[in-house]
Amino acid sequence: MGFASPLLFLIANTWGRVAMDPFSQLILLISVVSFCTFQWLFHSVSPWASSRISPGFLKLNHKQKIEWNSRTVSTLHALLVGLFCLYILFFDEAVNQDPVWGDPTLVKINVSITTGYLISDLLLIFYYWRAIGDKFFVIHHLAALYAYYYVLGQGMLPYFANFRLLAEFSTPCVNQRWFFEVLGYPKVSKPNMANGVLMAFVFFLVRIAVMPVYYSRMCSVYGTEAFYKVSFGGRSAWIFSSICLDIMNVMWMHKIARGCYKVLLSSRRSKPESQENGKTN
Template sequence: MMQASRDSVMAIKTYRYQAELLVKDYLLADPLVPYTSVLCGIFMCKMAYDITQLISSFYFKGYSSLTKIQRIEWNNRGMSSAHAVFITIMSLYLVFFSDLFSDRYEGYVTLRSSNLSNFTLGVSVGYFISDLAMIFWLYPLLGGMEYVLHHLLSLCAITYAMITGEGQLYTYMVLISEATTPAVNLRWFLDTGGMKRSKAYLINGVAMFFAWLVARIILFMYLFYLIYVHYDQIEQMHKFGYLLAFVVPIALAIMNMMWFTKILKGLRKQLAKRR
């Protein structure tokens, strides 16, 4: 028994070592990061889409009664939720917990990047490519022109930051706003599942309101403050990067305010009905 236990431990350590080598030598290797990360992002989207379909068909009785388009959107929202959780966790870590963008180090913060930050951006690029392809495929059933504009702006900015390494701090701060996506998707799930009058729907609406306020309103104010503080560094970026550093956050902030207004109106209606 002791020998078998030791063999199992050794086998686990061997697999872990091989996995670390795979990540270090291939997935995070400098020349391959843009390619492997985007492919990983597309693969993760397909996997999340299929897992959502599998779990829903087994554990949600009403899934089979949905229309074909509703099932596609259901699975698509599962995919976007998986990306949102991944990119939010990684963005929070890289911006606030890692030393990558710390003020303790010398050098321009606008030029800082790492293999991990590049790989993470590549995964996000893979997601936006996959989701944008589905939006165009079923246009406008999965989203109108505002979603196309949002995805194109995000895809352009993220791809540029990944390839050049410029402005990754601001890119990740914008990506933190994806934290609101699971709540938005859950609202749609509950509505489609016939639970619009449930307490869970109301609670989710309140949570979505505060999540949006923090991640897409207050955080964007802090982002604009950082852009102001680092303006002399941003001036040294490539002209296209300089343009993206202002155009993308401003455009997204305007859309965020428009959507936030709709969320606020919807929450008011829900609370009024409850009274």
């Protein structure tokens, strides 16, 4: 991971401008450890575990293996951060009572884990651009990091930062769809169809259906004293990143819904057929 050194230096240099109290040092440490851990999972753990759990992994070409490892790490991050997010949403009274300036301790820890992951993933995207390069993911990651800078650096908007992490629950199903596809599962196979329906449902639930809740809470604090204590840069990051991410969410939801509809429609027209590898429709 020698190529990661300049990036880690940049992280440390940026954080050096913020007052480094003990908790800030802990958050920086968590971000760096998160970055290194996800790099290790990508380069070492995923290839080792995947080759033993799924024999089909060994048959993939180089680019497919890169994306496989990237998506495996993505799934692990989503489950870890998503569960932590739910805990905060249900049990962190300080954040829920004061969504703008509530005690951000747990949120900062969760966001720092995600920050390490996002920087790690960005590095991998650029390094393996021919295999996993995607401009929309770059925009998504940069928009999220831009907003998280204010959460980690100034402790503002913890409720909204945590709420955004609910979206991670849709990631495992999205990745699983790709795993099925690259392993040769027919689109109308039962595992693929079940995952597709679940993916569309979860994606809608955690990224689209929650929009009214998110923006109504945003409107409820707009114009309050707490709102105006947030710097102009912080408010801009909050509003801009929210709109940017939700535009992409709507685009992705439309694409997922169309794909799910087409598969369900084609499954009704096709008859069950036995597959050579033992899978059945």
